[in-house]
Amino acid sequence: MRRSGWIAVVVLGSGIAAYAVAVLLLPNFGPPFVAKIRAHLVIPLSMHLAGGALALAVGAWQLNSRLRQRQPLVHRWLGRLYVVAVVTGALGAGILAPGSQEGIVTHLGFGSLAIAWLGTTIAGYRAVRRRDLISHRCWMLRSYALTFAAVMLRVYLPLSQIVGLPFGPSYQVISWLCWVPNLLVVEMLVIQRPRVVPIEAAT
């Protein structure tokens, strides 16, 4: 990843993280359906928003090769924070997914995303515990590609509304579109260049 690409990831990730913090802290902020979730599922929602926001903001810095090389201790502690954030966010998401808007298609889309988010992150953590750094990097790239679904969802959804698509079917498609292509892109990078994939933000 070139420096400009990494900066774009930091800016977009931090922007959506700030949005999630606002939904978490401001009682009347966010789309109308969030008010219903607040009324019934405030703990899973809070876990999801706090964990998701932290994962999105912290994870972007983990992609910076200069930071990794010069401050390995910072990378290690941010990494631990990222894992705790994803576990918290994914558990919350797993509870929210079966009640998501627009039925079984989004339940499965968001539910599969929550499982894959948790699974890739735990795999990345286990890899680094056994000192398998290449595998660690590949799994953590997959994990952050899934964290970044939060950004892509909030790109695709307004675009679908701007071009006049009906909300229901769009939301169903986007519950998959926000993460499957992210994962495919990372998978292509991992297959092509397993050793050098991560990440040349410092160039």
Ligand code: HEM
């Ligand atoms: C990657 C795995 C994720 C999954 C499976 C997931 C799943 C969900 C689900 C099911 C909902 C409720 C939607 C509905 O009821 O229709 C939701 C809402 C929400 N999520 Fe996530 N999410 C994920 C990541 C994130 C991340 C990383 C953030 C961080 C910014 C985030 C921020 C939000 C916000 C702010 C809402 C409230 C709705 C809104 O204002 O758009 N999510 N999420």
